[in-house]
Amino acid sequence: MRARDDAPMERRMIAAGRRFFDSSSSLLLLCLLLSLLSANNGIVSAATAPLKFGINYGQIANNLPHPAQVSGLLRSLNVNRVKLYDADPAVLTAFAGTGVEFTISNGDLLNMSDARNARAWVAQNVQPFLPDTRITCVILGNEVLSGTDASAMQSLLPAMQAVHQALVDLGLDDQVNVSTSQSVNVLASSYPPSAGTFREDLAQYMRPLLDFLAELGSPFLINAYPFFAYKASPGSVSLPYVLFEPNPGAHDPGTNLTYDNMLYAQIDAVYAAMEAMGHKDIAVRISETGWPSAGDADEVGATVQNAATYNGNLMKRVAAGQGTPLRPDVPVDVLVFALFNENMKQGQASERNYGLFYPNGTSVYDLGFGGASFGPSSPTASGFSSSSKPTISFPVGVVVLFAAFLL
Numbered sequence: 001m002r003a004r005d006d007a008p009m010e011r012r013m014i015a016a017g018r019r020f021f022d023s024s025s026s027l028l029l030l031c032l033l034l035s036l037l038s039a040n041n042g043i044v045s046a047a048t049a050p051l052k053f054g055i056n057y058g059q060i061a062n063n064l065p066h067p068a069q070v071s072g073l074l075r076s077l078n079v080n081r082v083k084l085y086d087a088d089p090a091v092l093t094a095f096a097g098t099g100v101e102f103t104i105s106n107g108d109l110l111n112m113s114d115a116r117n118a119r120a121w122v123a124q125n126v127q128p129f130l131p132d133t134r135i136t137c138v139i140l141g142n143e144v145l146s147g148t149d150a151s152a153m154q155s156l157l158p159a160m161q162a163v164h165q166a167l168v169d170l171g172l173d174d175q176v177n178v179s180t181s182q183s184v185n186v187l188a189s190s191y192p193p194s195a196g197t198f199r200e201d202l203a204q205y206m207r208p209l210l211d212f213l214a215e216l217g218s219p220f221l222i223n224a225y226p227f228f229a230y231k232a233s234p235g236s237v238s239l240p241y242v243l244f245e246p247n248p249g250a251h252d253p254g255t256n257l258t259y260d261n262m263l264y265a266q267i268d269a270v271y272a273a274m275e276a277m278g279h280k281d282i283a284v285r286i287s288e289t290g291w292p293s294a295g296d297a298d299e300v301g302a303t304v305q306n307a308a309t310y311n312g313n314l315m316k317r318v319a320a321g322q323g324t325p326l327r328p329d330v331p332v333d334v335l336v337f338a339l340f341n342e343n344m345k346q347g348q349a350s351e352r353n354y355g356l357f358y359p360n361g362t363s364v365y366d367l368g369f370g371g372a373s374f375g376p377s378s379p380t381a382s383g384f385s386s387s388s389k390p391t392i393s394f395p396v397g398v399v400v401l402f403a404a405f406l407l
Helices: 009-013 023-027 065-077 089-094 115-125 150-167 200-216 226-232 263-277 304-320
Strands: 054-057 081-083 102-108 136-143 177-183 187-189 221-222 249-250 257-259 284-289 336-339
Touching: 102 115, 115 150, 115 263, 136 150, 150 200, 177 200, 187 249, 187 263, 221 263, 226 263, 257 263, 263 284, 304 336
Parallel strands: 054 081, 054 336, 081 102, 102 136, 136 177, 177 221, 221 284, 284 336
Antiparallel strands: 249 257
16 A cells, blocks of 8 residues: 555665754644645646645544544545545545545456446446535556556556546546556656656556556656655664755755755656656656554654654645745645554554544644644544544634644
C-alpha cells in the first residue's frame, strides 16, 4: 500500500544537519490536508487553485466508527477530499449531500480490462451515487508497477482505458477522471532530482501510461514516504531534511536549485522522469504520505513527536500554497495517510499507527492551532458519539482544521 524503501535513491541527497526536532513544536496542529490544484486538469497556478483538504480513509480494522459518524467528524473539520481504497457504498451514501469530493479505487485490474466488466462496475459503483456524492476520480491499481505481478502490470493500462470508456459511454467522464497510484520506487534514480528517471524495466508500461494520462488531462499519483528512507538509514539520512526542519539542504547541480526536504525532491524527480519521457504536461500529486506515531523497536523514527513534526510542517507549507523548487508556482497537492489507526493491517507496528485519529474519534496527537482543540488523545473504546467528537474553531482567514497531520 505504501512505498517500502526509498532510501537507496535518497541517501546521497541528505548531506546535512542532524539536528533533532525540538519537542516544543509538537504543538504543531494539524490541519487536515491538502491539496490544491484543480481536480481535472494538470498544472494550475496558486492564484487560481482552490485550497482543498484531503485524507486517505483506510478501513482495515474491526473497530472503526460507522461511516455516518465519520462523515460528521470530517464535515466538522471542513475536510473536503477523501480517498477510499475501494468503492464502499456505505461510505459513499453517508457522504451524500456533503460536497466532499471522493476518489475511489479498484484493484481488480484483470477484470476491469474487460469493457463489459468495467461498464458494469461503473454502473454499480459510480453512477448511482452521482451527483449526491461527488466522485471525481477512479484510481486503478495501487503501486502495481513497483510490485512483482506481471499480469497486473500488463492489465493496468487496459483497465484504465476500459473504465474511462465506461465513464464516457455513461456520460460521466466530465465529472470523473481516471488515474493510478504508484510508489516512488518506479524511479531508477532520484538524485539529484533533475536526473530523475523511471526504471528501465518499466519503460514499456510507463510510456503508454503517461501518454494516456496526458490525453485525459489526469495527474500522475505518487505514494511517497520519507519515513522509509530514514528508517532504513538513520545514520546517513538527515532527520531535519525528512521532517521539513531547518537544514542546509541538498543542492542540485543540474538546475542549481536547493532542496530543504526529501518529499519535494521526490516530486521534482518524478517531474524530471516524466520530462525524460517527453511529458511536461502532466501534474504530479501525492496520493499518500505520512509518518507513523509508533512502530516496532527497530523502526527508528516512528514516534508521536516525529509524526506531528512531519505532518505539521508539511501542513504549513501546503496551506501557504508552496510549490516545489522546480514548480514554485504549482502548489503541492497531498493526500495524507491516514484518517484512523487500522488495527488489522499486516506487517510491522508502524503499519497500524499512521492514523490522525483513534477509532473513538480522539486525536492521536495532542495538537492545537489558534483555538482549534480536540479531546484528550487516548485509544479507548471504538465508535464515538456526537458528544465525543472533537470540537474546533478557527480564527478569521484560517482554513485549517485537523489536529493531526499535514497539508
